[in-house]
Amino acid sequence: MPRVRSGLARTATVLVGGLAMAVLAASPAMADTSQSSASALQISLLGGGLASSGSASASNDGTTESISGNQNPPLAVLGAQNVITAGVLGQNVRAYNDGTSAACAGVLGTGGTITIGPGGSCLVTPGAAVTLNLGTNGLATISLVADAIYSSCTATSSPSATGTTSLVNARIVSTVLGVDTTLLSLPASPAPNTGLSVPGLINLTLNGQSSSGTGQLSVTALNLTAIGGALAGVTIGTSNCGANAVAPPIPVIPLAGAPLALGLGALAAGTGGGISFVRRRLAAARS
Incomplete structure (x- = not known):
């Protein structure tokens, strides 16, 4: 059970990172x-x-x-x-x-x-x-x-x-x-x-x-x-x-690149979750 909780924590961390990338993509730089x-x-x-x-x-x-x-x-x-x-x-x-x-x-x-x-x-x-x-x-x-x-x-x-x-x-x-x-x-x-x-x-x-x-x-x-x-x-x-x-807001990452940032964030979150799942299955097989 502790290992499962650890994997979920890592998945959540990566997911937050991906969402942060998306927010950064939409955040304006004022001038x-x-x-x-x-x-x-x-x-x-x-x-x-x-x-x-x-x-x-x-x-x-x-x-x-x-x-x-x-x-x-x-x-x-x-x-x-x-x-x-x-x-x-x-x-x-x-x-x-x-x-x-x-x-x-x-x-x-x-x-x-x-x-x-x-x-x-x-x-x-x-x-x-x-x-x-x-x-x-x-x-x-x-x-x-x-x-x-x-x-x-x-x-x-x-x-x-x-x-x-x-x-x-x-x-x-x-x-x-x-x-x-x-x-x-x-x-x-x-x-x-x-x-x-x-x-x-x-x-x-x-x-x-x-x-x-x-x-x-x-x-x-x-x-x-x-x-x-x-x-x-x-x-x-x-x-x-x-x-x-x-001046009008200027996106740090152009709005055209926002979907890419969202996709990368989601991919990062999904990959992190997948790696955590594989690690749990391997651990169960060794036990």
């Missing part, structure tokens, strides 16, 4: 996808001219991150223009395999740095002041001056997305015979879609935010439209995050 993109600076000129820093983008299929574009382009990519002649362009992107993504984009003064840190946070070290020449008004030169102007965003596959804008010591300045006069001081942390203007000169939208759907967000730190002159507009720091998503 969250993510994406982001960023552009530091766009300069529009009257007549259709455009100077652009280009863009960088990141995507992740749940296992591998792919990044394209220059995340820290030199000013030379803007070509022959005199709006900005010194400073740092940043358009950093990340897409992680847990379904989260981050972007950070904008302009800083010479010596500044802009990167994406832990948790998708935007880490910025301002340098010297950066100046964007917006044109002239009579004897005055109108400029946008700041230590840093940038936006950032993060997104998850839950889905959700958030974004912010930071303007460090940003202001619109009029310069006449070397004397600067601040026409408008810009808020350091503007609310979404804040509109401001210098009457008769420029209109601005700060922390412009828009979304094409849940879990996706586009944030532009500053959009400026000039009134008169050769400059049509300036767009600084556009960050895009999402939409990220939970």
Whole structure:
């Protein structure tokens, strides 16, 4: 009798193993996808001219991150223009395999740095002041001056997305015979879609935010439209995050192979039971 019980135990063990193979065949491997993109600076000129820093983008299929574009382009990519002649362009992107993504984009003064840190946070070290020449008004030169102007965003596959804008010591300045006069001081942390203007000169939208759907967000730190002159507009720091998503289940063993796995499991169980039965008959014959 003990030998019979032992054979049954072995048969049960093999059967469980076969069933486990079948379950493994049907078990899905989940993979969250993510994406982001960023552009530091766009300069529009009257007549259709455009100077652009280009863009960088990141995507992740749940296992591998792919990044394209220059995340820290030199000013030379803007070509022959005199709006900005010194400073740092940043358009950093990340897409992680847990379904989260981050972007950070904008302009800083010479010596500044802009990167994406832990948790998708935007880490910025301002340098010297950066100046964007917006044109002239009579004897005055109108400029946008700041230590840093940038936006950032993060997104998850839950889905959700958030974004912010930071303007460090940003202001619109009029310069006449070397004397600067601040026409408008810009808020350091503007609310979404804040509109401001210098009457008769420029209109601005700060922390412009828009979304094409849940879990996706586009944030532009500053959009400026000039009134008169050769400059049509300036767009600084556009960050895009999402939409990220939970990918469809991917079977560890393709579903087409599930019947084979079930068959192997059953065969293993049956073989184990058959071997146990033969061993019992041989033992009975010797006794």
